[in-house]
Amino acid sequence: MRRIRTVILATSAVVVLGFVVAVLAVFARPELMPPGPYHPRALYCRLLGYAVHPWVRVDPTKLYTLRVWSTRWPLFRGGYGYDDLIDEAAAEFRRVYPNVEVEYVLLRLDEVGPAIAEAVASTTPPDICVAPFEPSLVESGLVVPLDVFMRGKEAGDAAAEAFEPRALQSLVLDGRIWAWPAWISVQSWAGNAELLRQAGVDVKRVMTIGWSYEDILTTARAMAARQVGVEDRYRAYALVLDAGSMSTLDTLMRAAGCGLALAPDGSLAWRGAPLASVLSFLEQAREEGAFPEPAARMGERMLELFWTGRAAVIGPVGPGFARHVRERQERVAQGKLPYAYKGVEPVLLPIPHPPDGATNSCISVTSAMVFKHPGRGGEDAARLAVEFARLLARKEALWLAKEMCVVPAHLADREQVLGMIGPDGASERFLIGAAASGTARHHRSTELARREGEVRRQAIAPALAAFWEGNLRASDFDTYVSRNLPDGVYGGAKRN
């Protein structure tokens, strides 16, 4: 009996030990076992709370259809457009997964955000949406976290380390990564290097280390001194800004380190010293004659003044401006604009910062988010969506880098952006540097994002309009905004 017991115990120990070794071996080398719900890695992921992970088994006999929403980019070159890119990505994906079909809907630039928010609210999102990252969508519980796909050597070039850290960081909430970073767009100012040099500006230095409000005002004074006696219709201006929208104030506040108008606790963040500093700068620039008048509408002549050599700096600009520069350079090279003024050397410049500050780059990150569908689809479809989203995000970034000077989030692809604006690549290197040092700003909750929109529309935009019209001084801006805050937002004179 004793012997039998010993044999049974020894056999059990060997079996258990063997099982543990096998599990550890498979865990260390997951390719030793096919994917499935009992794969050790799968069990581990489930333990950590990931329902969708790389070890979800995809049924090769089942037909999957992935629905993708993205932007209808108005970019065509030789008949090749964005829909061709998606078709190519789908064909590439089908070589690995022949049982997957891809359907896509392309929406206008300003439609994608509201469309996906509405779809998530009604729990009918697509499988994948490529759009600027919106963290407030995460609280719906429909977004698939992707960090488990970015770990380990199995991740390959999808590992977290392969991406621009700042871009990845902007997609992190509660310790998880919620989308594949695709590309980074940088908001900056643009300058005519020729005019700036004539005004004594060291353009290369500005592009490298930035410039302050005082540097801009010095430039404006130098330009004014050179133009004594010049008729108004030939006068050049130091600054031509988009005064008709929030973007100028928005980017200046972000460059001053202020980010969003509302703080995470719902109070007004745009107030006090930072706001006063920005508005005082704009007011002083106006008094120095840096802007064309009427200042409230100067943005409507931005390009005309720039391309006729009458604006030293315009802004804010984004990837669309780089695209426009490229298109114009091509037209000039083809002889289609024989009378174009040739004395403009476009460069991209950082947005200036307060005198005691440093350059803060303004970036936004476009990403590919994956959604799961309660009651339909399943984890296998979601896993396929994750993999296709990764493929599509990278392809789109590479294509847009060549067409629009966005910075791909994948570190290995960053060099693709070179050569778009100037032959020496200085502007492009500035963009890459800005993408690496900037921070995207978002509200974490839908409610806070909604209130941010209300504050901007109801309180800040009217104050800004009055400021540009010359009816509101910088010193009174704060008070004006505080008096017009919507209910529930506190800051300044009005309290909740």
Added chain:
Amino acid sequence: MSGKPRVYRALACFAAAVVVAVWCAASSAAPEPAPERAAGQESIARPRPHKVIVPRCGETNRRLYLTKPPLKGHDVVELQERLRTLGFFSGKADGVFDLSTDAAVRAFQRAVDLEPDGVVTPDMWLKMATGPARTLPALAASEIPEGERKIVVDVTKLTLTLYAGEKVVKQYPIAIGRWHTPTPVGEFAIIEKDYAPGGAFGSRWMGLNVPWGGYGIHGTNRPWSIGSAASAGCIRMFNEDVEELFELVPIKTRVFIIGYEPEGEITRELGPGATGQDVQALQYHLRRKAFDAGPLDGRYGERVEAAVSEMQKFYGVPVTGRVGSNELYLLGLR
């Protein structure tokens, strides 16, 4: 006895003078005889009642004759060219009804047994119609496939093609506008249909919604001009062809006129409500940049405004929905 015969003679002369005067007055008020119809032109029953549409494209039915100052116009050019083709006129087709043109008209009238009065009437136009005749067979109802009807006019090939869905129903030869009175390109629709006043407009008229002029598709009394650039901008067809097409296309049928780039130049600020060739040029350039501005109909509506806003947002300029200097630079027009 000698006084009474003198009185009778005077009375007789007076009576004769009165009779002659009355006869002359009656002759000048006599109605004109009805014009002879050329072979193949059947009598057309007109619907009753109907509104008479007055096309505004520049075609006219006026009588041409020598006068001071001389008559000038597109119709005079056509007359001179036709008489030259027929061998009666050797001068320059300059559009001025001068002495040489008058002489040619009278010579032609004598040759075709018309009163050589030097007046060009609709009757005389028909007499000059000895050019190419319509040879297309008529369509049978069973040949017309199902599908939404649309018309495509190609001004480079001088053809008008009727489609039902994506299928070609029939292609017709046409005449288009001359170089200085070009047929407008773009995307329009038929907004009125009627039996035209005849003469230069032939037997049918289908008006298009071109914002800057009264253009349309109509028949003609100058069938020799079909296949050439001869009109004042309208699209001319053989009367038999336009009568057939008239029955096949309802009001609101879309008409795509293609062949060359719209010619308008944008020299003013454009915004919602604007119409014109410059708006059409804007629509064309937006479309070339892949922004959907709707049909090239020369109207700045919601779709154009949305396309302009989309372009502004894409390139990062102030979003106003209106076209000013920024937008001209974006479109590559400056």
